[in-house]
Amino acid sequence: MDEKEELAYLYIHGMLPKEQKLRVFELVRTEPEFTQLLTEELLMVRSLELYKLRLDEGKKAELYDRIQDKVALQGSASWLSTIVRSVMRKTMPSIAYLTLIKVKGDVFT
Numbered sequence: 001m002d003e004k005e006e007l008a009y010l011y012i013h014g015m016l017p018k019e020q021k022l023r024v025f026e027l028v029r030t031e032p033e034f035t036q037l038l039t040e041e042l043l044m045v046r047s048l049e050l051y052k053l054r055l056d057e058g059k060k061a062e063l064y065d066r067i068q069d070k071v072a073l074q075g076s077a078s079w080l081s082t083i084v085r086s087v088m089r090k091t092m093p094s095i096a097y098l099t100l101i102k103v104k105g106d107v108f109t
Contacts, residue, residue, distance in 0.1 A: 004034055012041045 001009070004027065010016045011024045027034040 004037060008034070008037045008041045012038065012045055 007016070007020065007024055007027070011021065016024065024034075024038075028038065
């Protein structure tokens with residue numbers, strides 16, 4: 001990632017300090033290619049928002065409890081796969097999760 005790509009990414013995600021924001025504004029004013037880069041980054045972020053699933057607090061607590069129970073049963077050796085599998089099952093639409101398993105097999109074994 002070059003400097004301008006990094007600036008665009010950090011600006012769109014609200015992670016730039018004030019002095020670097022001034023650099024972004026200057027680039028927008030002087031370089032149409034940078035403006036295009038910002039536009040593409042913003043469009044990508046907005047399109048990905050459609051796929052983000054928001055869990056209510058009850059579902060978050062349930063997911064956390066399931067993870068804790070499974071990790072306690074399986075031991076610490078497989079804690080990462082337990083967490084990832086639980087999060088995927090809870091957050092992915094069920095048809096997408098089942099399709100992933102059918103196509104790829106159980107990716108955690």
